[in-house]
Amino acid sequence: MIYVVIGAALVVILALVVLVLVVLRRLDAAARRVALNEEQADAQRGADDIVAKARAEAQEIVSDAEVKAREASATARSEVEDEIKSLKEDLRALREDLERREARLAEREQRLDGEVRRQEERARELTDTKQALKERRAALDRLDEERQRVLEQTAGLTAEQAKTELVSLIENQAKREAVLVTREIENEAREEGEKRARKIVTLAIQRVASEQTAESVVSVLHLPSEEMKGRIIGREGRNIRSFETTTGVNLIIDDTPEAVLLSCFDPVRREVGRLTLEKLVLDGRIHPQRIEEIYEHSKAEVEQLCVRSGEDALVELGLTDMHPELITLLGRLRYRTSYGQNVLAHLIESAHLAGIMAAELKLPVPLLRRCTLLHDIGKALTHEVEGSHALIGAEIARRYGEDEDVVHAIEAHHNEVEVRTVEAVLTQAADAISGGRPGARRESLEAYVKRLERLEEIATNREGVEKVFAMQAGREIRVMVRPDSVDDLQAQVIAHDIAKQVEEELTYPGQIRITVVRESRATEFAR
Structure with a gap:
């Protein structure tokens, strides 16, 4: 009986233990659910905060974009209005110029009408004069007959x-x-x-008459941003060294904002370098291999432009049958200047001048145009071949089958060879007119000052010279000599020697006049 009661008690205890375990497990599960719900609530609150911040930031970005868009629209509108204003001003200037030209044409027509009237009056006067002469001749004939009779009667x-x-x-x-x-x-x-x-x-x-644009040995390339300078230089300067080695053009990077300078005395090479750097900046990939690749493309492009420029010059002048190498050399002169005057434009202008003068003198116009167009062809190779551009150009023209009259006009246009033909004389005249007209050429201030200093120095070094003055922008030198040590004959010798030394040492457009002044003064005092 006791064992039965103990067994029943153990069963009850086990049941209670099982019940407690079940309750504890359910409580634990409930606690976990509560914690999970709290975590979900926290996550939901965090997500709501992030969404709210994202919406606020998006709103700010949209607002900024709208402001920038309005600013860009206003800037574009202002630029368009400025451009329209500039075009209107240009149109007004053109209209005024047209009105002035019409006024000049009207004045010229009036002068021509007056000249026609004067010519008609002169024709009437000539007719009257001829009639008077006829009458006078008849009177003279009668006098001669009378004289003959008198002579016969008087002299027997x-x-x-x-x-x-x-x-x-x-x-x-x-x-x-x-x-x-x-x-x-x-x-x-x-x-x-x-x-x-x-x-x-x-x-x-x-x-x-045409306008000329002055150029120099330096080209400027504008950059999209200041940081592009660092990319052009490259790590430890490898990009800039590779660029200068490949192109042969010096690259100058200084404090000038968003710009670099390219310097080279060969204008064609400088243009190839400028085009290469421009393409590299637009592409953005700047490294030695890319520089060489772009350089080859740019070189081919510039060569094509040279050929096209030479062909355009021939078309403008109506010339044909020229060797392709001569056409290429002509095109290279598109990038060459002489005293600020573009050489190719100078050649075309000189050819037009020679053609006009040839037509007035009844000479073959195409031959004169050909002579004048090629007279400075040697300047395309003066960076590569030593010697005078006139003799170099004559040798090139002879090599590529040009006529001997053309070759002689080229070699004689600076009197390095004695002039023998009319074509050579007209070539010299057209060259002088194109280069010497006002505004055609210019010199840099530094070269101008140096030339004046050298002119005065050459004259001062002569014995007996007291004072020297360079006048008329270097076109004339006044040399004052001491009259007690220099006579008139020696003054002539000094002028000749100075002129010869100036011709040998200096380069200048036109001619320079050397005037030696020898002044004798007698002074007395009345006491």
């Missing part, structure tokens, strides 16, 4: 003898009058020739 000469004497007298008188008429005709021909020459040159300058 036969008609044949009187005729002989009269013929001798008239012959002597005719010879005197012929000499006077010949001199008068020569003077009139000389004056008319000078007048006609001035007219031809003036007309040629008027018809071919």
